[in-house]
Amino acid sequence: MPDERPIPLLGEVALTAVQRMEHMLDAGFASQNVVGLPGQVQQHMGRASHIIRIQGTLQGETYADDLAALQTAAADAAPLTFAADIVTALELSEVVIDRFYVVEAAGEYQQARYEFVLREDPPLPEPAEVSGFGGLDDFGLGDLGFDTDIMGDLADLAGDIAGAVEGALDAAAALGALASLGDLGFGGELQPLEDSVGKIGEAGAGFQDAIGGLGSLFG
Numbered sequence: 001m002p003d004e005r006p007i008p009l010l011g012e013v014a015l016t017a018v019q020r021m022e023h024m025l026d027a028g029f030a031s032q033n034v035v036g037l038p039g040q041v042q043q044h045m046g047r048a049s050h051i052i053r054i055q056g057t058l059q060g061e062t063y064a065d066d067l068a069a070l071q072t073a074a075a076d077a078a079p080l081t082f083a084a085d086i087v088t089a090l091e092l093s094e095v096v097i098d099r100f101y102v103v104e105a106a107g108e109y110q111q112a113r114y115e116f117v118l119r120e121d122p123p124l125p126e127p128a129e130v131s132g133f134g135g136l137d138d139f140g141l142g143d144l145g146f147d148t149d150i151m152g153d154l155a156d157l158a159g160d161i162a163g164a165v166e167g168a169l170d171a172a173a174a175l176g177a178l179a180s181l182g183d184l185g186f187g188g189e190l191q192p193l194e195d196s197v198g199k200i201g202e203a204g205a206g207f208q209d210a211i212g213g214l215g216s217l218f219g
Helices: 063-076 132-139 151-184 191-217
Strands: 018-024 029-032 041-044 051-059 095-103 111-120
Touching: 051 063, 051 095, 063 095, 063 111
Parallel strands: none
Antiparallel strands: 018 051, 029 041, 051 111, 095 111
16 A cells, blocks of 8 residues: 655655654753662753654655755755654744755665754744833732833923922022021021021932932933
8 A cells, every 4th residue: 555644844845755764852851869869850951952863865857956955955054844744743843954964876876865863943932021110010010000100100200399399499599698688787687597598408409319310210
C-alpha cells in the first residue's frame, strides 16, 4: 500500500525524500543535592528548544532546484515554519536551520544525501510598557480602587500652589517695605510686624523649594 503520509514542509520547501527524522528534547532539569537524601532532587528550570534532525536524499529532475532551496534557507538563517508528522504534538511556531550538511558521490547522477538540524525559535514576549504611576497599576493597584491616572492633575495642582506662594511672597515683600518705615522714627511699634514678615518670608521660601521639587517630579 503506498505511503499516504503528508510530505514534510520546511517553509515552502517540500522534503519529498526524507529517510530519517528524529526529535530531541532537553526537559531542562537541574539536579540538586539535599543533605541526608539519597539521590538528587530534580528542579525544573524550563525546557530547552525542540531539536529536529532530518536525513534524506535529493534526486530526480527537481534535484538542482531542491538543493538550491535548502542551501538558501540554511544560509539566510531566517525563521521558517515546519510541518511534519513527528511534530504533531508539539506547538512549534517557527524553527531555524542550526546545521546543514550535503554530500554528492561519484556515480550518483542528480542525487545527493543531506542532513540538517532544526532548532525551535519561539517568538519573544511583548516588551514591557511603562503605564500610569510608573507601571504600578499593573501590580494590582487598579484593582484596589486606587486611581493611578492622576499625573496631569497633580502637575496642575502644583502649578496653582506655586502661583499662590509667589503671590504671598510678593505680599510679604510689600509688608517688609511697610515695616521698614520704623527707620523713620516710629520706634518699636512696627517691630511685631517686621518679625511676622520675616517669618512669612522664611516659610514661603521653604514652601517654594518644596513646590519646585514637586514640579520636577511631575514634569
